[in-house]
Amino acid sequence: MRKKVYYWTDSEHINKPVISDTILNTGVKINILKAKVEPQEAFLILELFGDEETIKKALDYLSKFGEVEEITKVIKRDMEKCVHCGCCITQCPINVIYMDDDYNVIFKEEECVGCKNCLKACPFKAIEIFE
Amino acid sequence: MKTIKEINEKIKKGDAVVITAEEMIKIVEEEGAKKAADYVDVVTTGTFGAMCSSGVFINFGHSDPPIKMLKIYLNNVEAYGGLAAVDAYIGAAQPNEDPDVDIDYGGAHVIEDLVRGKEIELYAEGYTTDCYPRKDVNVKITLDDVNQAIMVNPRNCYQTYPAATNGREEKIYTYMGVLLPEYNNVHYSGAGQLNPLQNDYNPIINNYNTIGIGTKIFLGGGEGYIIGEGTQHNPPFGTLMVKGDLKKMNSKFIRAATMPRYGSTLYVGLGVPIPVLNEKIAERCAIKDEDIEVPIYDYGVPRRDKPMIAKTNYAVLRSGKISLEVEIDGKIVEKTVKTGSVSSYKMAREVAEELKKWILEGKFLLSERVGTLGKPENKPMKSPITLVKDILSKPPITAPCNISIMEAAKILIEYNINHLPIVDDLGRLVGIITSWDIAKALAQNKKTIEEIMTKNVITAHEDEPADHVARKMSINNISGVPVVDDHKRVVGVVTSEDISRLFGGKK
């Protein structure tokens, strides 16, 4: 299974290799979707892969060094409304929207973290985000 | 050499060779323009994008007793009624009268709903006359109920449209969509190699090979006509004025949109068939995205003449990313940013395909133009401009960081001012104090200027238009801003009184 989370590293742990340690100690696979590391704090969007137990262990481990929040949002695009303009593409912070070779605008929906940036930019109100 | 008449004969017999402008690229590349001109009869083009300069003339028929309608609202969106008794023009960009709905349901949405066959509420008022005794009318209507609904769009189908980026530190909301700060995206619009005017353009004469007044076209899923050059027509940034019957249109190709925090607009599908009369025409119809130059402007500069950041072409823009050389904090940096389209190339293709189908099925014949498009004209308005430096009271009253709160209070009283910029040794802005801050200092027993001054100050530049500063103040709900020069040195303060004096005096 896989799970997406927001992760804020506590400032005292900012210099520790928390992510690598989580991987080594629990055997989970981690895909870093977004990382914003500043001197005082770090914010990441992570995607965890593994069986249920591994993911649970990984989440427990991560919680020791920061705050974890699960991402449960799902995105839905109304294909009747979407005209494939592309006004949403550049708004996505983790690049899950793109235009394919036939000029269709494609969402890699399973990677979406529900930030709503695309929704706010769509001139046709074609996008909805559900909790 | 062929004639339009000959091509029409072939269309009627079902013998015409019709291809889209996209397909033509390959044919000309492989077989040459001469051969292509020999056997291709028609090239279809298409575009699908936001066209704010669109609207519909509606004749509602007369009520009994009759009314001379002056103020006219369709689903609460005002239509222009300064015409004969029951004629009106509904424009795509007109916002809703209800400020809570505003641009979310505007003229464009009324037009789309009409095409979809939905019921629309008509409310109209007028002054009474001997022949028009009625004062107001309020009924539900559909597209079938009105006599005529004639779409007349004063400016459609831009041949090329400049792309947009944003050098400001904050996101901006424009008719080119949402532009990210610090040049972090580029938005573009236009069908490029599929655009009707692009495929018919003749750079030598700066005019068009076949397109002109009377050219029959695809408009919004129905048949329409070019009635002349559009407003701001200025080839190679040519535009078209077009008309068509709304009753024959299809909501797939007439789509209402709202550019976030900008306005409502209509996405229109428009396609033009180009008769391939000779080799020269065939050659132009093979124009490719990479051959079409597109300038990129910084929309962060809220002026008519925006700085050009780069020149590119549609092929690069459609690739999804672009490298720009830009200046950030005084340093030239190269950055690769994402590109996004505002118009839909996929839908432009569908327009060209649909038109091709019509011609192949013999349902659509070509028309001969009766005149060429009129002369180019796109010059700026002779509007006066007031810059911040024109309304500045000089010299600036400022104070250093180390003065006491008492001294600051005295300065405010002595000069009868509300805003006191705090500066460093070189006169550069470090903060600002208002009379409110002084009051707060007393109430909260604060001791130093440092503690009470606002450090993140919203400023104006001396060369900024006064209108821009007025908007900044109202958005941020502040009553004054310090004005700085290129070196962040304070050269004055502009207050809301200065602004209202300026605008008040104009009326």
Ligand code: SF4
């Ligand atoms: S902005 Fe809206 S209409 Fe345009 S491609 Fe994205 S989802 Fe579709």
Ligand code: SF4
């Ligand atoms: S909500 Fe939209 S912009 Fe945000 S992550 Fe999902 S797809 Fe990307």
